[in-house]
Amino acid sequence: MPTGEGTVEFKGTGSGLTIRVHLNQPYETIKEMIRHRIDEKPAFYTGATLAAVTCEGVSEETRQELENWLASDYQMTLNAQKNHEKEREISRKTIAVSDDEEKNAALTLLQNFNQQNPKFVQGTMRSGQKVDHNGDVIVLGDVNPGAEIYAGGNIVVMGNLRGTAHAGLNGQENAFVAALILQPTQLRINQLITRSPDDVPEKVWNPEIAKIKDQVICVEPFLSRNREND
Incomplete structure (x- = not known):
């Protein structure tokens, strides 16, 4: 102009x-x-x-x-890369995550579960977009507030999950939701439901996984979980 x-x-x-x-x-x-x-x-x-x-x-x-x-x-x-650059700068001061771990985190998320009839979504899901699939859903980007994912199996997001995610839609209690940054508006696994607190600060880069334990949805760091299983 x-x-x-x-x-x-x-x-x-x-x-x-x-x-x-x-x-x-x-x-x-x-x-x-x-x-x-x-x-x-x-x-x-x-x-x-x-x-x-x-x-x-x-x-x-x-x-x-x-x-x-x-x-x-x-x-x-x-852009996810710009966000990750800011998050990396903070993470280096707060958590000990090496550059190699960061580069391979997305790949690690995929390598550590058996994909069930996976559906890949390329790019960021914006508000109003919806994915409904009877197997696993893998998003190669962010999931913005207002976007929705419904999966019969697991959900893996290679970015920031800030929308709605419902895994285990077909009754799979062992389903999980994993993301490089996990701060969903609403998260549901099988019949259990939870959401992020309204006043939670913006998270730094730290891959996390949510799954059911003792009939409660628990969230834990994915990388530390992976190391313990090695």
Whole structure:
């Protein structure tokens, strides 16, 4: 959108939507320009994966405020890689997870269970999307709030699980739900149901698995569980 002071450029990439702000204007002015572009194709941009917001002449704090606003008003989510980079930086200070473990975590999730008639879902599941399958469901991306997965077997998410997940739909009490970041809106295994607390802080990168133990859904770190079984 050209103006006398600069432009706001939207560009689709393999990592998601990139928004480049080429102007030095107050925060509200920048927001209005971005809003104008989104309103041209609201169905296309709402819920999109956001690769980056780059701004010339504004502070890092303003740039982050723009990201938060896009997430709040237009349900845009940061690209999984960008989120994982932030989470890795925090994790190195809080938990001892090596780079090799991080690279292989997704593969490890798949290698440690027998897949039952698996259904693979490529990319991020956005709000309103639903998968219903009588076997295992494997999502190669994030599951956003408002997205739903119903599986007769297990559920594995190679990213952040923040939507609804129901495993063991066909009565399998030994079914499980695993994700690189496990913070579902609602989680159900067979007939048992639970959800993440409303005030839980954003989790750092730490693969977890949820399964039934003594008629209660228990969540435990996946990597430590895997080491104990070695």
